[in-house]
Amino acid sequence: MISALFLSGIIVWLAGALASLALWRNPAAARRVACGAALAGSLLDLAASAMAIFSGSAVLIDLPSGNPIFSWSIRIDPLSAYFNVTLAVLAAAVSLYSFGYLKEMEGRRNLGAFGFFYNLLLMSLALVFTASNVFFFLVAWEVMALSSFCLIGFEHEKEEARKAGVLFLVMSHAGTGLLLIAFLMLTSASGSLDFTSFHLLASSLSPLQQGAVFLLFLFGFGVKAGLVPVHIWLPDAHPVAPSNVSALMSGIVIKSGIYGMARVFFDFYGPPPLWMGTVVLALGVVSALLGVLYALMEHDLKRLLAWHSIENIGIILMGFGAALIFRSLGQPRLAALALIAGLYHTFNHATFKGLLFLGAGAVVQTTHTRNMEKMGGLIRLMPVTAICFLIGAVAISGLPPLNGFVSEWLTYQALLAGFGTTQSLARLMFPIAGSLLALTAALAAACFVKAFAIPFLALPRSEQSADAREASPTMLAGMAVLAVGCVALGLGATWFVRVFDPITQQTLGVSTSSAMIMARGLALSPGTPHGGTISTFGMAMIFIFAGAAFALPLAWRWKRRSVKGPAWDCGLPGLTADNEYTATAFSKALRLIFSALYRPRREIQAEYEVSPYYPSAIRFESEIEPTFEKHLYAPLRHRIMAAAERMRAIQAGSINAYLAYIFITLILLLLFGVRG
Amino acid sequence: MSGQIVTRIVESFAQLFLLVALAPLVTGVIRTLKARLQTRRGPSIFQPYRDLYKLFRKGMVIPETASWIFAATPWIAFFSTILAGLMIPMVAADAPLGLFGGVLAVIYLLGLGRFFLALSGLDTGSSFGGIGSSREMTISALAEPAMMLAIFTVAIGAGSTGLTEIAGAAIGQTWRFLAPAQMFAFAALALVLIAETGRIPVDNPATHLELTMIHEAMILEYSGPYLALVEWAASIKQLVLMTLLINCFWPVGLQPLWFGFGALIGIVWLLAKLLLLSCAIVLIETVNAKMRLFRVPELLAVAFTLGSLALVSTFLF
Numbered sequence: 001m002i003s004a005l006f007l008s009g010i011i012v013w014l015a016g017a018l019a020s021l022a023l024w025r026n027p028a029a030a031r032r033v034a035c036g037a038a039l040a041g042s043l044l045d046l047a048a049s050a051m052a053i054f055s056g057s058a059v060l061i062d063l064p065s066g067n068p069i070f071s072w073s074i075r076i077d078p079l080s081a082y083f084n085v086t087l088a089v090l091a092a093a094v095s096l097y098s099f100g101y102l103k104e105m106e107g108r109r110n111l112g113a114f115g116f117f118y119n120l121l122l123m124s125l126a127l128v129f130t131a132s133n134v135f136f137f138l139v140a141w142e143v144m145a146l147s148s149f150c151l152i153g154f155e156h157e158k159e160e161a162r163k164a165g166v167l168f169l170v171m172s173h174a175g176t177g178l179l180l181i182a183f184l185m186l187t188s189a190s191g192s193l194d195f196t197s198f199h200l201l202a203s204s205l206s207p208l209q210q211g212a213v214f215l216l217f218l219f220g221f222g223v224k225a226g227l228v229p230v231h232i233w234l235p236d237a238h239p240v241a242p243s244n245v246s247a248l249m250s251g252i253v254i255k256s257g258i259y260g261m262a263r264v265f266f267d268f269y270g271p272p273p274l275w276m277g278t279v280v281l282a283l284g285v286v287s288a289l290l291g292v293l294y295a296l297m298e299h300d301l302k303r304l305l306a307w308h309s310i311e312n313i314g315i316i317l318m319g320f321g322a323a324l325i326f327r328s329l330g331q332p333r334l335a336a337l338a339l340i341a342g343l344y345h346t347f348n349h350a351t352f353k354g355l356l357f358l359g360a361g362a363v364v365q366t367t368h369t370r371n372m373e374k375m376g377g378l379i380r381l382m383p384v385t386a387i388c389f390l391i392g393a394v395a396i397s398g399l400p401p402l403n404g405f406v407s408e409w410l411t412y413q414a415l416l417a418g419f420g421t422t423q424s425l426a427r428l429m430f431p432i433a434g435s436l437l438a439l440t441a442a443l444a445a446a447c448f449v450k451a452f453a454i455p456f457l458a459l460p461r462s463e464q465s466a467d468a469r470e471a472s473p474t475m476l477a478g479m480a481v482l483a484v485g486c487v488a489l490g491l492g493a494t495w496f497v498r499v500f501d502p503i504t505q506q507t508l509g510v511s512t513s514s515a516m517i518m519a520r521g522l523a524l525s526p527g528t529p530h531g532g533t534i535s536t537f538g539m540a541m542i543f544i545f546a547g548a549a550f551a552l553p554l555a556w557r558w559k560r561r562s563v564k565g566p567a568w569d570c571g572l573p574g575l576t577a578d579n580e581y582t583a584t585a586f587s588k589a590l591r592l593i594f595s596a597l598y599r600p601r602r603e604i605q606a607e608y609e610v611s612p613y614y615p616s617a618i619r620f621e622s623e624i625e626p627t628f629e630k631h632l633y634a635p636l637r638h639r640i641m642a643a644a645e646r647m648r649a650i651q652a653g654s655i656n657a658y659l660a661y662i663f664i665t666l667i668l669l670l671l672f673g674v675r676g
Numbered sequence: 677m678s679g680q681i682v683t684r685i686v687e688s689f690a691q692l693f694l695l696v697a698l699a700p701l702v703t704g705v706i707r708t709l710k711a712r713l714q715t716r717r718g719p720s721i722f723q724p725y726r727d728l729y730k731l732f733r734k735g736m737v738i739p740e741t742a743s744w745i746f747a748a749t750p751w752i753a754f755f756s757t758i759l760a761g762l763m764i765p766m767v768a769a770d771a772p773l774g775l776f777g778g779v780l781a782v783i784y785l786l787g788l789g790r791f792f793l794a795l796s797g798l799d800t801g802s803s804f805g806g807i808g809s810s811r812e813m814t815i816s817a818l819a820e821p822a823m824m825l826a827i828f829t830v831a832i833g834a835g836s837t838g839l840t841e842i843a844g845a846a847i848g849q850t851w852r853f854l855a856p857a858q859m860f861a862f863a864a865l866a867l868v869l870i871a872e873t874g875r876i877p878v879d880n881p882a883t884h885l886e887l888t889m890i891h892e893a894m895i896l897e898y899s900g901p902y903l904a905l906v907e908w909a910a911s912i913k914q915l916v917l918m919t920l921l922i923n924c925f926w927p928v929g930l931q932p933l934w935f936g937f938g939a940l941i942g943i944v945w946l947l948a949k950l951l952l953l954s955c956a957i958v959l960i961e962t963v964n965a966k967m968r969l970f971r972v973p974e975l976l977a978v979a980f981t982l983g984s985l986a987l988v989s990t991f992l993f
Contacts (some may be wrong), residue, residue, distance in 0.1 A: 185722035379743045399788040401782060412780055412837070419832045424991070431828040431987050435980075438824035439817065443786060449794040454807070458801035459741055477892060523775050532778030532837035539776055539785075545757055551751040558736065558901050567739035567802040567897055575741065581806020589814040591974050 002051050006130075008075060009044030012037050012124055017119035020421045029136020031102045038095035038122055042088045045126055052076045056502045060132075073194065075132035078502035079267070082104035082343065083129040084258045089485060090251045090350045091122050097358050097478025098244045100471065103364060105242075112240075113153060121147040121248065121366055126656025128256050128588040131139065133193040134183045138176070141256070145172045148253055151245040152237045164236040171233040175223030177258075182216035185209060186268065195263075203270035204589025205587035214276050217264045219284075225257025226310045227317070228287040229628055234310060235294070239302035239370060243361020244300060250309045251354035258346055265324055266507040274328045278429065285433050288314025288440045294446045296590055297624050299583040301360045304451055305353065308396065311440060312349040314344045315411060318433060322414045325426050327508070335415050336504040336512045337526050341410035343500060348403040348489055352395040355482035356451075359389035362471035362479070363455055367464045372583045375455035381468045388479040393452045394543045395486040397445040401536035401543070403489035406524065408441060409534055420528075421676045443590075450586045459577040491555045523618060539543045584622060591624070599625040677965055683871040686932045687772040694943070695761040699911040700724035702918070702950060724911065728869030728904050736900030741801040742824065749796040750898070750905035753789035757909045760785040761916045765843040765923050767942035768934045778838040782920065783820075786913060787873075789817055793906070797894035807887075808894030811969060815878065818976045819871045825862040829857055829990055830924050839924070846927045853925045860986035862925045866956075869921055869978035871972070873914045875957060877964040878972055888966065911937050915950075922949045 016037020023030040052059055058077035076084070098118070102111055124147060127140035149172070153165030189205060190197040201211055219230055219556075226234040234254070238246045265272070265280075291311030298304040319342025326335035362385045363378060364370050366516050379386040395402035415437070418430030460466035470476075489496060494517045501511040515527035523535040569575040591600050602622040606615040704721035711718020738746065777785070788799040790812065790988045797809035831837045834845035846852055851864065871878045874891040895906050906956040923930060929945025931938040967975065 026879065048833065071886050166949065308793060312962055377741075378807060379745070392786070394791065396785065397787075397791060399791055400777070400784050403785055409780055409784075416831055419828075420835070427991070428987070430830070431825060432984075434822040434828055435821040435983070439821040442687050442787070442813075442817035445791055446794075449791060449798070449809060449813055453795050453798035457743060457745060457799040530834070530836040530838070530841050532841070533775050534774040534778070534781050537772075539759060539781075542759055542776075546755045546758075547751065551755075554901070555747065555751070561735035561900070562738050563735065565737040567741055567800040569802065575801055577801070579803050580801050581803055581810065586806060586810045588799075589810055589969065590817075592970060593814070593818070663734035 002048050002055065002076065005044050005048035005051070005072075006059075006074070006126075007061065009041045009048060009316055010126060012044060013041035013123035016041065016079050017116045017123070020115025020119065021112050027111045030112040030115050031099070031106060034111065034118055035095050035099045035102070037115075037118055038098070039092055041119070041122060042092035042095060045084055046088035046092065049076065049081040049088060053078050053085065053502055058507075060344050070135045071133050071193075072323075073132045074127070074130045075195065076130050076503060077260075078506050079262060080130045082125060082217075082347075082499065082503055083255065084351045086255065086347050087122070087125050087129065087252050089247065090354045090482070091355060091483040093478045093485075094244050094251075095249075095360065095478075096481065097361075097475045100474035100478075101242070101244050101365065101474065108434040109154070111467065114151070117147040117150045117154075118245070120390050121253070123153065125256065127261055134187060134193040134195070136286050137195070138180065138183070141176065141179070144256065145169070145176070145252065147329070148172075148249065152241045152249075154242055154245070155240065156237070158240065158525035159472060160236070160239040163398060164233070164240045168233045168237040171223050171230065173229070175220045177219030178216045178223075182213050182220060185213050192637075195267075198268045198320055200268070200270045202264070202268040203272065206549070207273070210273070210498060211276075214264075214269070214272070216579075217628040218261065218280070220528075221257040221260035221264070222283075223257070225254050225261070225313050225317075227257070227283055227313060228290050229311065231287070231291075231310050232628055233634060235298075235303050235306045238306035238309065238357075239253060239300060242301070243357055243364060246305075246361070247354040247357035249523065250306065250357055254313060255346055255350065258313065259322060261317075262339075262507075264342070265320060266327075266639060271327045271330065272324055274325060274423065274425070277321050277324030277326075277328060278425065279319055279321075280324055281429060281433055281452075284314045284317030284319075285436050285553065287311070287317065289436055290314075292440050292443045292447060293590075293594060293597060296443060296450075296587045299454075300370045301363065301372050301375075301455060302370050305356050306362060307354075308444065308447070309349075310352060311444060312345065312353065312396070314604050315408065315437065315440070316345045316349070318342070318437060319345060319411050319414060322411075322430070325418065325423075326414075326421070329421050329423055329426065330670075332508045332510045332618045333512055333515075333527065334414065334421075336500075336510050337410065337417065337528070338414035339504060339508065340497065340500045340512070341414050343503065344410060344469055344496075345404075345407035348407050348486075351482050351485040351489060352392045352402075355392040355479055355486060356386060356396065358475070358479045358482065359385050359392060361477055362387075363468070366468040366471070367462075369462070369464060372451070372454045375460070375465045376458050376462075376577060377456075377460040377465060378468055379456040382456075382470045384476050385471055385479065388476075388483045389456065390452055391483045391486055397439045397448045399445065400534075401490050401539040405504070406490055406493040406534070406536060408437070410526065411437060413528070413531055416533070417526065439473055443463070446590070447587075450583050453585045454586070458580050459575070459584075461577045461580065471542045491540050493524045493534075494518075497524065518520060539592070578665040597627070599627075601625070680783070680806060683934075684772055687768070687770075690939075691762055691766055691772050691934055692758065694766060695758060695912055695915060696908070699915040700728060701910065702915050702954060703911040705951065706954050706958055706961075709954060710802040710961055713958055713962045714968065724907075727992075728908055730900050731904035731907070734900040736898075736902055739800045739802070739897050742796075742799050742897070745792070746796045746799045746897075747902070748943055749792040750902040750909070754905045754909040754912075756785045756789040757912045757916065761912055761919075763922050764839050764874075764916060765927070765930060766919050767939055768933060769840060769843045769847055769932060770934070771839050771843075771929045773932070774838055778836070778840075779831065779842065779924075780837050782839070782916070783823065783827075783936070786916070787816070789909065789913070793894055796898075802897060804896045808890055808892070808896070811890040812894055815871055815972055815976070818973055819868045819979070820865050821975075822976055822979035822983045823868040823982065825987055826861040828928040829877040829983070829986040832990060833857070839920075843923055843927045843930055846924065847930060857986045857989040858925060859981050860989060861923070864924075864979045864982035864986060865872045865921055867982070869917050870957070870960065871976060871979075872917060874910075875962040877967040878975065880966050888969070890969075908980045916954050918950060919946070922953055 020034035061074040063072035124144035131137040171503035323338035794809035797805035931942040
């Protein structure tokens with residue numbers, strides 16, 4: 001039953017991909033077929049994976065391939081099923097949204113090609129999460145990367161889209177290269193290409209190999225996840241893609257890296273050495289903090305959201321890092337808590353970041369700009385989009401009672417529990433990581449005050465913004481699905497944590513949800529003795545009760561006593577959009593405080609006729625230094641180019657020379673083979 | 677089971693009454709004491725009640741540029757602050773809504789109120805609102821890590837982030853607050869309290885229409901009942917943070933239960949401790965001048981250092 005549902009989902013996606021390609025001459029049909037197939041495939045996948053989680057055991061699907069090395073083996077265990085649920089929920093909402101979103105592109109762009117790559121991306125993601133054979137996994141991984149590349153560069157007439165696509169492709173392949181080496185090392189140890197043969201295998205390698213495999217996987221998957229310092233493609237690639245693709249990229253494609261890490265760290269490895277968890281935790285903290293700090297300086301709405309993906313990947317990895325440390329200290333229950341925190345945040349991030357990108361897409365589509373400084377006042381013109389975006393903003397800021405709060409709270413609890421261990425490095429690292437998580441969360445709240453208030457509130461800052469129109473009904477429906485998801489995952493936390501039992505049982509051998517659910521499902525606890533409790537449901541009920549009993553009647557009464565008047569304009573004639581605080585101004589204080597990191601540069605040129613106090617024109621330019629690009633990647637690129645320059649000598653263009661190279665290589669390989 | 681629920685509900689309403697009734701008084705006492713220390717006569721300690729009464733009866737002017745966010749914010753700020761207040765131990769060690777959240781939930785609920793206040797500051801389109809929102813979010817973000825380190829130190833001592841457990845662990849150890857870790861954490865949290873409640877040297881609560889203002893700039897466009905709600909919420913927030921500080925570190929006089937004669941003793945102790953802390957705040961406000969905005973990060977860096985010292989000293993002692 002599960003395998004039939006799963007396979008029919010895959011087939012529907014594949015059929016949708018081919019059908020929309022075939023219909024490329026008829027954009028309206030291609031759009032309907034592409035989105036319909038994507039939606040249907042997602043629902044099938046959702047049904048299959050939801051059933052798979054609760055069935056508890058792994059579902060195996062082995063299709064014959066006729067090749068001894070390669071096999072189409074699919075294995076849906078609870079971890080795979082969980083990532084598939086995340087994929088299916090997000091993909092269903094995004095596909096619903098795409099019905100309306102793509103309509104505007106009809107006739108202007110090749111929607112057949114779009115539908116092809118879009119469905120292919122969904123299919124390959126489902127296979128990445130379930131493939132249980134190294135070759136099959138890498139094929140799915142590459143199909144995912146290539147279809148992402150085609151979707152990122154979909155608006156290829158823009159130079160930034162082409163550049164971002166190529167950067168993504170280069171980084172992605174560098175990452176895949178690392179993965180390939182790591183998988184080969186595992187394969188040579190196990191003698192099989194099957195994932196099941198790798199179970200706990202990595203821990204039996206020599207310490208040096210173990211460490212090498214770990215780092216290769218960490219950075220190989222880290223490239224996709226957007227881990228600092230291999231994140232640089234992400235803030236370029238996510239914004240230039242069409243917004244429905246951005247939502248998928250940020251919501252689920254980068255999670256393929258997280259899935260890979262979870263698979264390797266908790267399935268291939270047994271209890272790891274302590275340093276591994278420490279490295280993951282430290283990289284998580286750095287990613288979270290740098291992600292949010294760079295997001296604060298951004299006034300491109302979609303780029304800002306992309307930087308926040310790096311932040312949230314950091315928060316997820318803080319949970320994973322803590323889980324690894326607890327595992328090496330022999331604390332499976334605490335490891336389960338930390339793993340749950342990370343996985344919960346993975347799902348949450350897919351919902352709220354998907355929602356925010358869809359909202360941003362609706363805004364960008366109607367205002368024709370990604371620059372927040374040209375928006376404003378959209379809450380009146382796009383009321384539903386505004387509410388959805390606000391729900392996403394509150395959720396991503398980790399504020400109660402929505403889902404971001406629950407997973408961040410669990411992360412805090414995991415970090416705090418670390419102090420109960422006896423290892424002094426862990427005892428010191430955990431609270432410091434916790435305080436930096438607090439800084440990250442507070443900065444994220446500041447950033448989302450900006451990201452909501454500047455586009456949606458106050459007066460429009462440009463004509464496009466003043467003429468904005470509400471998104472179409474299907475787009476709103478797509479956003480509403482994810483908004484409801486944010487609320488449900490927040491209020492239903494005690495119901496949702498049961499989902500993690502099969503996963504922690506599979507990876508760590510413990511199930512903790514019965515200890516985490518308190519007071520008949522009203523309150524959530526970390527499951528540690530004396531751990532605190534929260535009840536997001538209770539908080540929400542109190543808000544609703546107080547709102548209905550006091551706020552609504554009183555507001556109604558006060559309304560009669562209120563008059564509309566102009567806001568205080570300092571006595572100048574009338575308040576205009578020029579007086580408003582801008583996104584750049586909002587983040588000015590933080591730009592100065594963290595100037596050691598940003599190294600801001602600004603240039604002001606004023607033209608005046610009578611006195612410098614009455615300028616007739618001002619040109620203001622401000623930028624911050626892209627630290628990693630400048631200090632890490634620029635020298636690296638320089639070296640590679642220099643090496644390539646020297647390599648040119650052997651590329652003479654003569655066929656004979658090339659044949660000689662091939663011959664020499666062959667001989668060397670044969671000698672190597674004979675010797676081995 | 678149902679008896680326990682009834683008890684909780686009664687306790688919640690008792691604490692709710694204490695919060696809303698006591699908060700303006702604390703503000704009034706601080707103002708009067710400060711005036712006396714500066715050899716002014718100052719207003720009566722009941723002035724904040726009169727201000728609230730007056731504001732609630734007035735009409736209000738809503739800026740033309742504002743959206744529904746502007747109208748929803750006072751309520752969200754007020755309710756979230758009250759909800760946070762019900763999660764802290766005030767009179768009894770057992771917080772009435774301790775099940776709904778511990779110290780982390782308190783901080784994040786206050787954060788929810790601040791998030792919406794910052795939005796409403798930008799909602800009006802006036803530059804002052806933007807200035808206030810930007811500064812408020814910046815300072816609170818920088819205060820957060822220091823606060824979390826101090827709280828972690830306390831929570832580690834108690835083994836829980838539940839405030840009932842934290843206060844419970846401190847009861848009976850009267851002199852525990854003299855332990856180095858506790859003192860460092862107390863100092864860090866006290867600095868954070870000053871920043872979070874917008875007091876000198878970080879912000880001046882008595883200022884109006886100055887370019888240095890933070891909180892007051894953010895709420896500049898509010899008038900009438902909405903202003904009353906926002907001001908009331910601000911003084912409740914101050915009371916919540918002050919109570920958190922004194923009852924986490926020095927839970928002397930906390931009663932095991934809310935009922936009977938014990939509650940009266942608990943309230944008297946609470947008032948006495950609040951008065952003591954108010955005196956300290958007044959002293960700090962009087963002998964310091966307001967800092968430049970860009971000196972505030974240094975103050976908060978001091979708080980962070982104190983928090984780290986608190987953490988490290990839990991290893992040593």
